[in-house]
Amino acid sequence: MPTTPERRCPECVAAVAHCHGTLIQAAAPECTDTTCADLDIALHPLVINLADLTPVRSRSVA
Amino acid sequence: MARPIWHGAINFGLVTVPVDMFGATEDHTVSFRQFERGTSDRIRYKRVNERTGDEVAYGDIVKGAEVGDGEYVIIEPEELDQIAPGRSRTIDISSFVALEEIDPIHFQKTYWLAPAKEEYGKAYGLLLQAMRKTGRAGIANFVMRGKEYLTAVRAGDDDLLLLTTLLFAEDLRDPAKELKSLPEITPARGRELDMAVTLIDSMTDDWTPEDYEDTYARRVEKLIEDKKAGREVVAEDAPAHPTKVVDLFEALSKSVESRKRRRSDTPSKRAAAKPSVDLSNLTKAELDKMARELDVKGRSKMTRDQLQDAVATASTSAQAS
Ligand SMILES: [Zn+2]
Ligand SMILES: [Zn+2]
Numbered sequence: 001m002p003t004t005p006e007r008r009c010p011e012c013v014a015a016v017a018h019c020h021g022t023l024i025q026a027a028a029p030e031c032t033d034t035t036c037a038d039l040d041i042a043l044h045p046l047v048i049n050l051a052d053l054t055p056v057r058s059r060s061v062a
Numbered sequence: 063m064a065r066p067i068w069h070g071a072i073n074f075g076l077v078t079v080p081v082d083m084f085g086a087t088e089d090h091t092v093s094f095r096q097f098e099r100g101t102s103d104r105i106r107y108k109r110v111n112e113r114t115g116d117e118v119a120y121g122d123i124v125k126g127a128e129v130g131d132g133e134y135v136i137i138e139p140e141e142l143d144q145i146a147p148g149r150s151r152t153i154d155i156s157s158f159v160a161l162e163e164i165d166p167i168h169f170q171k172t173y174w175l176a177p178a179k180e181e182y183g184k185a186y187g188l189l190l191q192a193m194r195k196t197g198r199a200g201i202a203n204f205v206m207r208g209k210e211y212l213t214a215v216r217a218g219d220d221d222l223l224l225l226t227t228l229l230f231a232e233d234l235r236d237p238a239k240e241l242k243s244l245p246e247i248t249p250a251r252g253r254e255l256d257m258a259v260t261l262i263d264s265m266t267d268d269w270t271p272e273d274y275e276d277t278y279a280r281r282v283e284k285l286i287e288d289k290k291a292g293r294e295v296v297a298e299d300a301p302a303h304p305t306k307v308v309d310l311f312e313a314l315s316k317s318v319e320s321r322k323r324r325r326s327d328t329p330s331k332r333a334a335a336k337p338s339v340d341l342s343n344l345t346k347a348e349l350d351k352m353a354r355e356l357d358v359k360g361r362s363k364m365t366r367d368q369l370q371d372a373v374a375t376a377s378t379s380a381q382a383s
Contacts, residue, residue, distance in 0.1 A: 011207075014069060015065070016066055016067055016068055017064070017066065018067065020120035022123075024107075032107035034106060038085065038088070039089070040067075040085055042085075042173075042211075043067055044207070045208065046123060046125075
């Protein structure tokens with residue numbers, strides 16, 4: 001049993017399918033984990049919106 | 063074999079059935095990886111601490127909600143669990159509705175619910191059969207991975223309960239707020255409306271999803287194969303531009319005409335559905351497809367054997383007529 005993150009992950013403990021990547025929600029969603037097999041939001045405890053990733057300074061005012 | 067994405071129980075009145083949840087659908091499109099142009103270097107996403115630039119492990123990432131002025135409140139998963147005790151372990155059916163009542167705009171994603179152990183099969187089977195008999199779907203809320211889902215649970219054709227996640231009413235946008243202007247609908251003229259209805263009637267068909275294919279994905283696969291084999295990739299001709307519609311009525315009646323011609327050229331579905339195979343060798347899905355082509359009523363509620371009988375009867379009467 002790994003000592004670090006996984007031990008604190010309730011999904012790992014419960015042996016249910018999930019992904020440790022962050023799902024980037026967009027028209028074409030992506031996951032930070034390149035081995036991610038399923039972009040279903042239900043499999044991702046960590047989710048972020050593409051719009052929230054855009055650095056403030058490059059957001060256009062138009 | 064697929065791993066469940068959630069364990070829990072479904073509550074129906076005082077009956078509790080432990081279930082496992084599995085994804086029932088998947089995306090078939092080609093998934094592309096990202097590279098820097100001119101290199102074979104993959105693009106990767108790294109989750110880093112904004113200040114130190116160091117990568118942060120999954121287990122060390124916590125969620126924070128902005129409370130104004132750049133201040134955040136950090137919320138631990140356990141705290142989310144505590145505000146809705148038990149909600150993340152049970153799917154509580156609160157009411158039953160006719161499935162047709164739910165506007166498809168609410169539908170999101172569908173999962174299978176399977177009994178967690180063989181011994182729960184009896185209660186599970188009872189719930190499934192009762193739902194099938196009434197044709198109703200159970201509406202239930204439950205919490206998964208820190209998010210509440212509104213769901214419809216119904217009996218599927220494969221003797222499995224299906225759970226479809228639904229959008230809440232508050233997730234639906236108001237077009238009056240989002241669109242620059244809403245279309246102004248003027249009452250359609252009588253003969254134009256009649257002709258448009260005739261066209262719809264002439265194009266009316268049974269819903270057979272197997273008839274529709276993602277031809278674009280096939281082309282993408284072919285493009286990849288061609289490039290891999292070093293073959294020249296030939297651009298396809300763009301489809302002809304539709305002729306400019308001058309007279310709406312004329313365009314509609316021409317469409318109805320061409321539709322009629324196409325219908326008379328192709329043999330009818332009834333004739334095509336003549337079974338030349340031994341029905342007892344077919345799967346439930348295959349029999350269901352035949353039943354659909356033969357317009358067998360109530361087929362979605364039939365068992366495999368009932369479907370076989372219905373297909374046999376319907377195809378005999380179709381051959382006789
Ligand atoms: Zn985990
Ligand atoms: Zn993922």
